[in-house]
Amino acid sequence: MPGKWVRVWKERLPGVPLALTQAPAARTAGLLLTGDADAGLVRLPVDRTVLSAIPLYTEQTVVVVPRDHIVTAVDEVSPEDLADEILLHPLDDVLTWETLPGRPALERPATTADAVELVAAGIGVLVVPLSLARLHHRKDLTHRPLKDAPESSVALAWPEDATTDLVEEFIGIVRGRTVNSTRGRTRPQPSAAQGKSKEKPGRAAEKGGAGTRRRQASGGPAARGQRKGTGGTPRNPRRGKPRRGS
Secondary structure, eight states: OHHHHHHHHHHHOTTSOOOOOOOOHHHHHHHHHTTSOSSEEEESOOOTTTEEEEEEEEEOEEEEEETTOGGGGSSSBOGGGGTTSEEEOOTTOOOOOSSOOSEEOSSOOSSHHHHHHHHHTTSOEEEEEHHHHHHTOOTTEEEEEBSSOOOEEEEEEEETTOOOHHHHHHHHHHTTOOTTOOTTSOOOOOOHHHHHHOOOHHHHHHHHHHHHHHHHHHHSTTTTTBOTTTTSOBOOSOOOOOOOOO
């Protein structure tokens, strides 16, 4: 999705560069508050007193396993299916667990990337949002959806006091607004000369047409010389004096 937004940005603002920077989830809010990034995709919750955020979607949670693991025989995994598995729980985990499924590892890996390496080595399994499973994809690993597991919601966030025109433009792209949309921007006001005498073209045509028809009916050549009630027969333009009775 970020790649799609960048393509739209380049089409609309070709002279303004837009760079994507990857950062760990724990650091994204700090990058925004220090001004090192103008806007970012963050995982909720965030501090709404300093950051504005628009929720975008909630990710599916998956379990990452070796390709020859037994759970690959099913389309969806339950926490009970992992009861005998060693669950790797990295220190940068973005999921909030009440109770972890499976058996805990002796040590927690420092990062999700480290945990993926341990899964590939056959040490255990890893539960992450789908985007992280795709980010750390390996040919020798696969993943399956995990039901009844905590989920992670993603939002577009930016500093509350730094809502610039360019940030508004990016928000519009993320929300799918068209290039002609004025939502979120200042709508241009018409000048005084424009505001005095302009009428909608459709209205002006209706009024002009009606006026033309009325003039033709009352004083046009088709109306003069018609005797009322005669179905349009012309009157004699020269009438003599009435004869006296004898």
